[in-house]
Amino acid sequence: MRTPVIAGNWKLFKKQGDAVALVEGLIPLVKDTVGVEIVVAPVFTSLSAVCEKISGTNINLSAQNCYWEEEGAFTGEIAPGMLADAGCSHVIIGHSERRQYFGETDETVNKKIKAALKGGLVAIFCIGETLAQREADSTFDVLRTQVTDGLAGITAAELAKIIIAYEPVWAIGTGKTASDDQAEEAHAFIRGLVTGLYDQGTADAIRILYGGSVKPENVKGLMSRPNIDGALVGGASLKADSFAGIVNFQK
Numbered sequence: 481m482r483t484p485v486i487a488g489n490w491k492l493f494k495k496q497g498d499a500v501a502l503v504e505g506l507i508p509l510v511k512d513t514v515g516v517e518i519v520v521a522p523v524f525t526s527l528s529a530v531c532e533k534i535s536g537t538n539i540n541l542s543a544q545n546c547y548w549e550e551e552g553a554f555t556g557e558i559a560p561g562m563l564a565d566a567g568c569s570h571v572i573i574g575h576s577e578r579r580q581y582f583g584e585t586d587e588t589v590n591k592k593i594k595a596a597l598k599g600g601l602v603a604i605f606c607i608g609e610t611l612a613q614r615e616a617d618s619t620f621d622v623l624r625t626q627v628t629d630g631l632a633g634i635t636a637a638e639l640a641k642i643i644i645a646y647e648p649v650w651a652i653g654t655g656k657t658a659s660d661d662q663a664e665e666a667h668a669f670i671r672g673l674v675t676g677l678y679d680q681g682t683a684d685a686i687r688i689l690y691g692g693s694v695k696p697e698n699v700k701g702l703m704s705r706p707n708i709d710g711a712l713v714g715g716a717s718l719k720a721d722s723f724a725g726i727v728n729f730q731k
């Protein structure tokens with residue numbers, strides 16, 4: 481049985497006061513929710529304030545990015561161990577916006593995942609094809625390369641600390657959700673890749689989240705599919721009621 485994960489990626493939104501207000505609104509709406517791993521990912525400068533608010537609740541804290549070195553002369557970067565120190569249990573790695581705007585590649589994503597695991601964090605490893613890639617029928621090739629290269633050198637035991645997030649780039653922030661069938665097809669393919677790279681037991685255990693215009697209205701359909709184990713939510717995670725509506729998809 482895979483525990484579902486609902487993670488909110490707040491991206492570059494919410495200063496400290498607004499981040500705290502959001503989480504204060506969220507806590508009572510999800511406090512009775514059991515059997516769902518709830519994660520929020522504020523900007524770096526709000527981590528500590530949000531950490532303080534969610535202490536003792538069922539909400540987990542994630543960062544949105546990290547560097548692969550533990551320390552050193554790397555101005556502007558942040559190490560996984562420092563994120564853990566700030567209260568994070570999770571970190572998002574390789575989001576398509578990082579790949580698109582900040583030059584992240586499968587190779588740097590792989591280094592970051594390894595560093596995150598070493599730093600004691602759960603890595604939320606993002607993959608997904610662009611619209612051009614889908615239209616060129618290369619979705620599966622793209623996913624195969626991203627999964628194979630992103631997980632290079634990572635053991636089956638380490639994979640237990642990794643969550644995969646499938647986010648088709650064309651569905652992010654566009655209001656265009658992948659259909660339940662499209663998402664399930666990609667998720668089943670990704671799980672098959674993990675079976676090939678590792679083994680059936682490892683593939684059966686890994687959580688694969690869907691991301692891209694997830695809302696309270698479409699989460700139930702997605703979550704009813706056998707290979708969809710949760711959601712990585714952008715826009716709809718910025719309001720307590722809509723994020724809670726997704727977290728509480730079973731109700």
Ligand code: 13P
Pocket residue numbers: 489575647651652653654655691692693694712713714715716
């Ligand atoms: P939206 O939910 O706004 O489409 O964003 C998805 C996303 O990128 C989450 O990481």
